[in-house]
């Protein structure tokens with residue numbers, strides 16, 4: 001549905017060129033909720049603005065439903081752009097217009113009939129749960145309500161795609177949750193493809209099916225959210241995931257790991273995904289290899305209905321049996337093992 005090919009953006013200024021991003025290749029399929037995550041300054045906003053050509057890419061192509069937007073004449077581009085709705089971090093509502101009038105605005109620009117606009121505004125406000133706020137002004141609404149207006153406005157002209165630039169970053173966790181629920185409903189019920197950019201892995205975890213990690217203007221990793229969460233390869237991805245999966249080793253454990261004599265035991269972090277999380281793997285490990293397992297930390301979480309578990313365990317017993325046991329664990333499908341104190345002792 002959206003194909004991004006070798007996209008690059010360089011800003012030219014008086015003090016020289018600034019590379020925002022380069023070598024961006026992404027394929028976003030119809031109906032997906034695709035997330036792009038990256039630290040501040042990674043190039044996320046620049047990238048999303050280049051997708052609807054609010055900003056001209058320096059190189060590359062943006063193909064939406066087979067049409068290359070980068071080659072379209074201005075008038076045609078204006079038409080095509082309407083197939084993409086956009087919502088913003090700071091909502092960008094018109095302060096002097098009421099809620100209903102903000103939502104009506106994109107349709108007024110398209111010179112739609114008054115009666116048609118009125119009907120559609122009503123429908124959209126119902127969809128976002130703000131029927132009773134039609135005559136209020138943005139300043140009379142909470143942040144979450146303002147973002148709902150932003151979403152209704154973005155949907156006014158029946159877009160195929162919704163682009164979201166940090167659309168929950170200005171909101172508290174509970175409101176974030178309700179806005180993400182609304183986006184999910186829009187995706188499922190209206191079949192609208194959603195591309196969102198964020199610096200919060202929580203957002204990706206909650207609603208995205210696919211994710212790409214942008215770091216210093218380049219995609220460093222991309223794939224299914226479940227797959228990336230269970231086996232992140234890039235250090236930036238790991239940092240983001242550790243923050244949400246809570247798999248950071250507590251400091252005192254880390255200290256203990258360094259103190260441990262490798263002959264006495266191994267400190268391992270075991271990550272489980274899917275069915276593995278519900279199988280008694282640890283108990284069979286203990287029995288088969290005559291080991292003791294001291295569980296020092298445990299956490300279980302769900303991502304899109306799939307269980308994720310993290311355990312930090314200290315395995316003690318015969319050294320050879322410990323290493324066989326670790327191999328056994330690693331061989332299980334959906335299980336990843338990291339030895340935390342190995343190497344630090346040597």
Ligand SMILES: Nc1ncnc2c1ncn2[C@@H]1O[C@H](COP(=O)(O)OP(=O)(O)OP(=O)(O)O)[C@@H](O)[C@H]1O
Nearest residue numbers: 011018019020039040041042043044045046047199
């Ligand atoms: N209009 C502009 N002119 C010149 N440089 C720009 C412009 N917009 C962004 N940049 C630069 O491009 C780089 C990427 O910025 P961008 O705003 O895309 O990052 P971001 O990932 O959205 O960051 P944040 O998470 O802080 O919003 C930065 O170095 C920034 O200074």
Ligand SMILES: [Mg+2]
Nearest residue numbers: 044045046166
């Ligand atoms: Mg930004």
